[in-house]
Amino acid sequence: MLFNQSATSVVHFSFSIRFAIKEMVVRGAPAIAIAAALSLAVEAVNLETFQGTADAAASFLAQKLEYLVSSRPTAVNLSDAATKLKEITVKAASTRSEANAVFQAYIEAAEIMLEDDVASNKAIGSYGASCFESQLNDAKKISILTHCNTGSLATAGYGTALGVIRAVHAQGILEKAYCTETRPFNQGSRLTAFELVHDNIPATLIADSAAAALMKAGCVQGVIVGADRVAANGDTANKIGTYSLAVCAKHHGIPFYVAAPLTSVDLSLPSGESIVIEERSPKELLNSRGGLGEQVAASGISVWNPAFDVTPANLISGIITEKGVITKSKDEDFDIKGFVLKVVAQ
Numbered sequence: 181m182l183f184n185q186s187a188t189s190v191v192h193f194s195f196s197i198r199f200a201i202k203e204m205v206v207r208g209a210p211a212i213a214i215a216a217a218l219s220l221a222v223e224a225v226n227l228e229t230f231q232g233t234a235d236a237a238a239s240f241l242a243q244k245l246e247y248l249v250s251s252r253p254t255a256v257n258l259s260d261a262a263t264k265l266k267e268i269t270v271k272a273a274s275t276r277s278e279a280n281a282v283f284q285a286y287i288e289a290a291e292i293m294l295e296d297d298v299a300s301n302k303a304i305g306s307y308g309a310s311c312f313e314s315q316l317n318d319a320k321k322i323s324i325l326t327h328c329n330t331g332s333l334a335t336a337g338y339g340t341a342l343g344v345i346r347a348v349h350a351q352g353i354l355e356k357a358y359c360t361e362t363r364p365f366n367q368g369s370r371l372t373a374f375e376l377v378h379d380n381i382p383a384t385l386i387a388d389s390a391a392a393a394l395m396k397a398g399c400v401q402g403v404i405v406g407a408d409r410v411a412a413n414g415d416t417a418n419k420i421g422t423y424s425l426a427v428c429a430k431h432h433g434i435p436f437y438v439a440a441p442l443t444s445v446d447l448s449l450p451s452g453e454s455i456v457i458e459e460r461s462p463k464e465l466l467n468s469r470g471g472l473g474e475q476v477a478a479s480g481i482s483v484w485n486p487a488f489d490v491t492p493a494n495l496i497s498g499i500i501t502e503k504g505v506i507t508k509s510k511d512e513d514f515d516i517k518g519f520v521l522k523v524v525a526q
């Protein structure tokens with residue numbers, strides 16, 4: 181028995197947050213990581229009565245983190261955060277004997293992750309705005325299409341792809357943002373549209389299926405999306421429909437960018453082929469309101485509902501990170517590992 185009765189009776193925030201992540205109450209790769217890390221920090225605050233060694237505290241936290249990581253499989257941010265947090269608690273346990281010192285180290289690290297995510301997003305926004313500015317040529321303004329929700333409601337604040345749109349707007353060079361509905365769960369119409377209206381950013385909502393026509397009509401000069409996992413070659417898993425947008429953008433000669441913090445990069449995967457794609461409930465397609473409303477599809481029809489797809493690197497013009505834009509070499513490859521090693525060494 182690692183802890184006493186009062187410790188076992190604390191509210192299990194990590195249990196509630198795992199449920200909230202699975203049910204998409206909290207969603208968006210960075211928000212999932214931060215909410216999970218902070219839920220366990222709240223639990224740790226309530227564990228003053230934990231009766232065990234520092235090593236026991238570290239393994240208690242490690243088990244909880246493993247449990248949280250199993251909530252959704254595609255985004256890498258949560259497992260990246262869990263790995264870093266585990267390293268911090270193991271290090272704390274190796275230098276201190278009291279369990280509380282380990283919990284304190286965990287809480288401080290989780291709080292820093294929250295601050296770092298906002299700072300990263302602001303930096304992504306700034307690099308992204310410069311990138312689009314350099315693309316203006318004679319035009320004074322640019323219209324940009326985005327998919328899913330990658331804003332304040334998907335991150336600790338500001339956002340990745342939507343953060344870039346915010347920064348382009350702040351720089352006075354945004355003609356208009358277009359956001360897709362993002363079927364079937366409608367993160368675009370429910371969340372991105374809300375954030376754009378809230379910030380008074382000129383914006384228009386389109387059906388996912390209208391994107392090719394929008395591009396053909398010459399209404400957009402750039403596409404920007406977020407990422408759930410970027411493999412070492414640049415293949416990127418993101419919300420279902422991202423791949424179709426990238427194919428359409430290529431066909432129309434429109435630059436297609438991914439905006440993501442380096443915590444979304446998974447160098448352990450050589451390509452996107454082995455990224456696990458989450459499949460979600462058929463109800464999201466069968467029923468209205470992303471599965472929450474009444475059934476609209478014919479009873480008895482079978483459903484395939486992958487939540488994400490993988491966009492091959494050859495369709496991606498650049499990956500905008502908090503440390504700069506990863507562009508392709510002359511032979512049209514991304515050297516993501518080289519970029520990461522260079523920025524880590526700085």
Ligand code: MRU
Nearest residue numbers: 207208209328330334406407419
């Ligand atoms: O299923 P969701 O809503 O969690 O999917 C979200 C996305 O695909 C986002 O584009 C991605 O997580 C990046 S959020 C900054």
